[in-house]
Amino acid sequence: MNRVRSTIGVAALAVVTLVGAGACALDPQADPAGDDLAAVSVSGGLSGERASPGSDQLTAPIPARKATATLGTTRTTVQTTSNKTTxxxxxxxxxxxxxxxxxxxxxxxxxxxxxxxxxxxxxxxxxxxxxxxxxxxxxxxxxxxxxxxxxxxxxTTNVKSCKTGSGVTFCIDLTRQTTWAMRDGKVVIPPTVTRTGMRGYATPTGTYKINKRNIKEWSNPYEVWLPYWQRFVGGIGYHQTTTYLHDKSIGSHGCINLLPADAKRFWDWGKVGYRVVVFGRRPGT
Known part of the structure; x- marks a missing residue:
């Protein structure tokens, strides 16, 4: 009997990552409006977040008409629709x-x-x-x-509602869930949509400064990358969203979630030391 020999090769791959131990989190707030800034390791999107089913979609498609034939005769009747496009x-x-x-x-x-x-x-x-x-x-x-x-x-976002002063300022309107950037009182990044802290993890209001930047931050314990990370208080910062941004049933643990193109644009403008002004209150928090 011929013996069949098999060899199994095992390769070990060492991966080196930058770990953001407190990336994107507040401690749960007994008072949702509180400003407890102790950081825990949570991603900007919740673990297991789901995308919205698409609230702008029609509830049911109109079934297409099918061609029908009259049985028992040699005549065929076909239902057609007009070629006119409206x-x-x-x-x-x-x-x-x-x-x-x-x-x-x-x-x-x-x-x-x-x-x-x-x-x-x-x-x-x-x-x-x-x-x-x-x-x-x-x-x-x-x-x-x-x-x-x-x-x-x-x-309805009023860019003048953000007190900027001189230099570059990132503005966050929690009420409207929008963010923009200004330099010396002039808009350099127009308002765009964001998603901030959910109930119990409301993004704290106030004036801060960007104190850390990382092109790709690793957040524990949720084990998720946070692209274009710009931290400004505690474990909270700007970063690219990891879920569907318009799912309003969920939110971050305090971070400023952005669409990919917007996250990169704020990253390109940002620097350590730039001012961040947060005001208003997200509905439901």
């Missing part, structure tokens, strides 16, 4: 159509919109562009709850 057939109208049109017109950076409460090809293109910019899913041009919420927060 805005409503390619881009459904949402329940917040007029409001979203109004906010996008005020923002003025997503193309022409007609504020009349009626969906059009022009409106659809602008809404889709807005949804793509802020990662609102699905991108279908429908003015649903998430698109309405995000556009309202951005359009």
């Amino acid at each position: 805005a409503s057939s390619t881009c459904p109208q949402g329940e917040y159509q007029r409001a979203v049109e109004t906010y996008l017109a005020k923002l003025g950076t997503f193309g022409k919109v007609i504020v009349d409460g009626k969906q059009s090809a022009t409106d659809c293109a602008a809404i889709k562009k807005f949804q793509q910019r802020y990662d609102i899913r699905p991108v279908q041009g429908r003015a649903g709850p998430t698109t309405h919420d995000v556009s309202k927060r951005l359009a």
